[in-house]
Structures are given as C-alpha cells and as structure tokens.
Amino acid sequence: MLAAAVPRPLLKGEIHVWRLDLAGGCPADLERVVSDGDLVRAGRFAFDRDRIRFLRAKYGLRRLLAAYVGVAPLELAIALNSHGKPHLDPALGLGFNLSHAGDYGLVAIGRTARIGVDIEELPAPRDVRALATALFTAGEVQSLLSLDASRLAEAFLTCWTRKEAYLKALGVGLSVAPCTVHVGTAPRRCRFPIAGGRPDEFVEVTSLAQADGCVAALAVEGGAAEPEIFDFDWEISPETRESRSLPARAGSRKRLGRP
Numbered sequence: 001m002l003a004a005a006v007p008r009p010l011l012k013g014e015i016h017v018w019r020l021d022l023a024g025g026c027p028a029d030l031e032r033v034v035s036d037g038d039l040v041r042a043g044r045f046a047f048d049r050d051r052i053r054f055l056r057a058k059y060g061l062r063r064l065l066a067a068y069v070g071v072a073p074l075e076l077a078i079a080l081n082s083h084g085k086p087h088l089d090p091a092l093g094l095g096f097n098l099s100h101a102g103d104y105g106l107v108a109i110g111r112t113a114r115i116g117v118d119i120e121e122l123p124a125p126r127d128v129r130a131l132a133t134a135l136f137t138a139g140e141v142q143s144l145l146s147l148d149a150s151r152l153a154e155a156f157l158t159c160w161t162r163k164e165a166y167l168k169a170l171g172v173g174l175s176v177a178p179c180t181v182h183v184g185t186a187p188r189r190c191r192f193p194i195a196g197g198r199p200d201e202f203v204e205v206t207s208l209a210q211a212d213g214c215v216a217a218l219a220v221e222g223g224a225a226e227p228e229i230f231d232f233d234w235e236i237s238p239e240t241r242e243s244r245s246l247p248a249r250a251g252s253r254k255r256l257g258r259p
C-alpha cells in the first residue's frame with residue numbers, strides 16, 4: 001500500500017482540506033495511483049501543462065482517499081452521480097470534493113457525502129458587473145454593486161466560490177442556475193436551506209482564507225467544525241522525488257482561518 005500524509009483519523013463533524021500544488025512534474029509512480037479512465041481523460045488535453053495539472057490533481061486525490069480508507073489507490077472505486085459528482089461507496093462513510101484552478105488544487109474530505117469545495121484564481125473576469133447580473137440573486141447583485149470598485153473583483157469571486165461550493169456539495173453543479181441560489185457576498189460562515197429538503201436540513205457555507213492569489217469556499221451539509229488545512233506531501237513516496245517544484249510546506253498543518 002502507498003502511504004500518504006494523513007495526520008490523524010477524521011472524526012464525524014470534522015473537515016480536512018488538503019492543498020495540492022499542481023505546478024510540478026508527473027509523479028514517477030503515477031500509473032500505480034491514477035485510474036485508467038483518468039489517464040485516458042488526461043490524454044485529451046491539448047497542452048502538457050494542463051494534462052500534468054489534471055494528473056497531479058487526480059494523483060493527490062487518490063493518494064489521500066486511499067490513505068483515509070486504508071487501501072491501495074487503485075483499489076478505490078470512485079463512481080459518479082448523474083451530474084458527474086465523484087463519490088466513494090457510501091458504506092465507507094467518507095465524502096470528498098475536488099476543485100482546481102491553475103496551479104492550485106483543493107480536496108475537502110469529511111464524514112458526509114454532501115461536501116463541496118471551490119477555488120478560483122484572482123484576478124476575476126473583467127466584466128464582473130454583467131456576470132453578477134446573470135449569475136447572482138438580486139440581493140447578491142445589490143450588495144455587490146454597493147461596494148467600492150476596488151473591492152468588486154474579490155467580492156465577485158467570494159460569492160461565486162460560495163455558490164459553486166454549495167452546488168457541488170449538493171452534487172448538482174451548474175445544472176442548477178446559480179442565480180436561483182442565495183449564498184451572499186460576505187465571506188462569513190452561513191447556513192442555507194436545501195431546496196426541497198427537510199426544514200431541519202441545511203448546508204453551511206464558509207469562505208476559506210485566501211492564499212496565493214486565490215479565493216476559495218467550502219460547503220458542508222449540516223455544518224462542521226472549523227476546517228483544518230494541510231499541504232499534500234509530494235515527497236512521501238521516494239518515487240515522486242523526480243517531480244519539479246515541490247511545495248516547501250509539505251505536510252504542514254494549519255488552522256483554516258476565515259477572512
């Protein structure tokens with residue numbers, strides 16, 4: 001079995017968020033970790049840089065999940081729901097979600113299947129006003145447009161990542177129109193009802209502390225303790241030492257501050 005840096009058991013109500021540095025080479029043991037299906041998908045990228053980022057994201061994800069479950073990475077069966085959300089066998093009691101943007105990847109892992117994460121790189125698109133009008137609720141547009149112009153771009157991505165994380169937690173992704181879901185523009189921890197769900201069901205959305213020019217958010221059904229953030233350790237397996245650009249803070253653990 002291949003090892004990975006899992007700091008300690010993940011308890012119910014806890015969330016671990018792993019940062020993946022996608023700016024490196026292909027790990028030498030890639031084919032012992034990444035599924036054939038993902039190797040085929042990788043082959044469809046036009047540019048090497050995008051292919052390698054994709055493969056590193058899948059490599060990190062599988063190494064992590066395998067370590068939490070206690071099996072070899074290729075023994076993991078990852079299935080997709082009808083909207084493409086990957087998930088493990090529910091009997092394992094482990095939920096996860098992946099997001100990537102440029103050189104940055106995030107994997108959120110918890111004891112619920114309804115977990116979503118989203119990361120976006122700054123700068124935001126230039127036409128944030130028009131995009132917000134198309135993608136946000138009337139209340140979100142109003143609060144966004146009341147901001148000073150210098151804060152618009154970041155506030156746009158704050159709202160957008162919260163929305164995507166919420167929709168990814170529910171597993172529906174952008175099959176649900178983002179303008180129908182209110183998550184607010186402020187980077188606060190807030191609870192939102194689940195459309196069609198029981199009155200006591202909710203998804204808790206929180207913005208994650210910004211790092212490296214990114215904006216990110218996490219959504220978890222039923223809420224969770226303050227998430228903990230870790231950096232994926234690319235050096236844990238000796239075979240991966242050929243990778244370029246290894247993260248300096250490999251294996252370190254941080255409290256995820258909320259902005």
Ligand SMILES: CC(C)(COP(=O)(O)OP(=O)(O)OC[C@H]1O[C@@H](n2cnc3c(N)ncnc32)[C@H](O)[C@@H]1OP(=O)(O)O)[C@@H](O)C(=O)NCCC(=O)NCCS
Binds near residue numbers: 100170173
């Ligand atoms: C999920 C979705 C919002 C991703 O948006 P994005 O910002 O481009 O990408 P992110 O990096 O944040 O997330 C991508 C990852 O989310 C996961 N994902 C895919 N579909 C998902 C869904 N419905 N819900 C939650 N997570 C999903 C996958 O791990 C994916 O990684 P991969 O593309 O490397 O396999 C978007 O692709 C979507 O709406 N998909 C659903 C479309 C649909 O209904 N398809 C039906 C036919 S399958």
